[in-house]
Amino acid sequence: MGEIVVLAENETRVAGEVIDGRVRVDGASLDKALGWELKPQGLCRGEVCVPVADQAALELDGGYDLAAVASALDSTALVDADLGVVAVSRSGAERGAAVHDMVAPELVLPDLTGTQVSTAGFKGKKKLLVVFASW
Amino acid sequence: MADELADTGFMVIAVALEQNKEAIADFVDGITYPVLIDANHTVTELYSITNIPTVVWIDENDRIVRPNTAAPGTDTFKDFTGVSCEPHMDALRHWAHTGEVDIDADEVAGAVAGLSEGEVQARLHYRIALHARRTGDDEAARGHFDAAAGFAPHDFTIRRSAMPLTGGDPFGADFFALYEEWQAGGRKYDGLPTPT
Numbered sequence: 001m002g003e004i005v006v007l008a009e010n011e012t013r014v015a016g017e018v019i020d021g022r023v024r025v026d027g028a029s030l031d032k033a034l035g036w037e038l039k040p041q042g043l044c045r046g047e048v049c050v051p052v053a054d055q056a057a058l059e060l061d062g063g064y065d066l067a068a069v070a071s072a073l074d075s076t077a078l079v080d081a082d083l084g085v086v087a088v089s090r091s092g093a094e095r096g097a098a099v100h101d102m103v104a105p106e107l108v109l110p111d112l113t114g115t116q117v118s119t120a121g122f123k124g125k126k127k128l129l130v131v132f133a134s135w
Numbered sequence: 136m137a138d139e140l141a142d143t144g145f146m147v148i149a150v151a152l153e154q155n156k157e158a159i160a161d162f163v164d165g166i167t168y169p170v171l172i173d174a175n176h177t178v179t180e181l182y183s184i185t186n187i188p189t190v191v192w193i194d195e196n197d198r199i200v201r202p203n204t205a206a207p208g209t210d211t212f213k214d215f216t217g218v219s220c221e222p223h224m225d226a227l228r229h230w231a232h233t234g235e236v237d238i239d240a241d242e243v244a245g246a247v248a249g250l251s252e253g254e255v256q257a258r259l260h261y262r263i264a265l266h267a268r269r270t271g272d273d274e275a276a277r278g279h280f281d282a283a284a285g286f287a288p289h290d291f292t293i294r295r296s297a298m299p300l301t302g303g304d305p306f307g308a309d310f311f312a313l314y315e316e317w318q319a320g321g322r323k324y325d326g327l328p329t330p331t
Contacts, residue, residue: 005266007262007263076259078263080279083275085263085266087263087266089255089258090181095181095255098191098247100249103199107171107178109171109172109173111169112170112172117171123197124195125144125145125195126145126193126195128147128191128193128208129148130190131178132150132151133151133158133296135299
């Protein structure tokens with residue numbers, strides 16, 4: 001069994017392989033790879049569950065097709081079979097929060113000391129989020 | 136300005152679309168508010184950002200009260216970017232002191248259309264490009280940077296940000312060409328214009 005690098009909310013390595021351009025991983029790896037766990041009631045993350053009408057349609061060769069699971073979350077996956085890498089977008093709900101619901105999504109990013117900082121820790125303050133770069 | 140408004144319960148959170156903090160070392164000297172390094176461009180996906188500088192006003196309950204706005208931020212950003220926007224800073228001060236936003240609710244709703252499918256796909260290619268580059272596979276990286284550019288040709292967070300990573304000059308000929316393309320394409324910015 002090989003290893004697949006999953007570039008999603010986090011970057012993780014999980015046991016898996018590419019079969020005809022599709023990425024197969026164990027069900028147990030889904031939580032680590034995508035942050036969502038497959039349960040009888042659907043794909044769940046904390047208290048939130050996304051119902052999956054046909055869980056069997058997500059299966060691949062004794063495991064799960066990562067792109068199919070991503071699709072069930074209204075996410076998009078891109079596989080590079082040669083590199084053994086799959087990039088996965090955030091779910092449609094996560095990407096729509098700011099645009100449609102005017103809800104500011106949490107960011108968890110390193111500060112200048114390398115410490116992970118969550119923007120959710122600043123609730124109670126008015127915040128000016130400034131996105132910039134040197135280019 | 137961040138210090139000036141600190142008593143009002145206002146703060147700045149700066150997010151840099153950079154591969155490392157060294158790229159913005161000149162800027163951060165003396166800054167006391169959080170400066171976060173977003174190497175994987177997470178914020179552009181979650182907030183539908185396609186150009187910088189972009190500012191977002193977020194209230195005490197983490198609600199967006201002024202969506203993606205083409206403005207450079209506070210006075211400290213002026214030193215870094217050479218661009219200032221007094222009207223934005225005035226509106227910011229007013230909001231900090233009174234809680235009043237300078238735009239109407241109907242300007243807020245629908246101000247940002249959100250990323251297109253192409254822009255989502257571009258970000259996936261870009262993410263793989265960054266990974267390939269970090270592992271030393273420059274050829275694979277180049278292929279994915281090019282694919283990303285093809286999917287989102289007018290997205291500066293895809294095209295201009297890749298220039299320093301691929302031997303290009305984000306302030307030179309490559310950038311001028313991108314700018315002309317953007318102009319010809321209608322100078323689109325998905326959000327609110329610079330306050331005047």
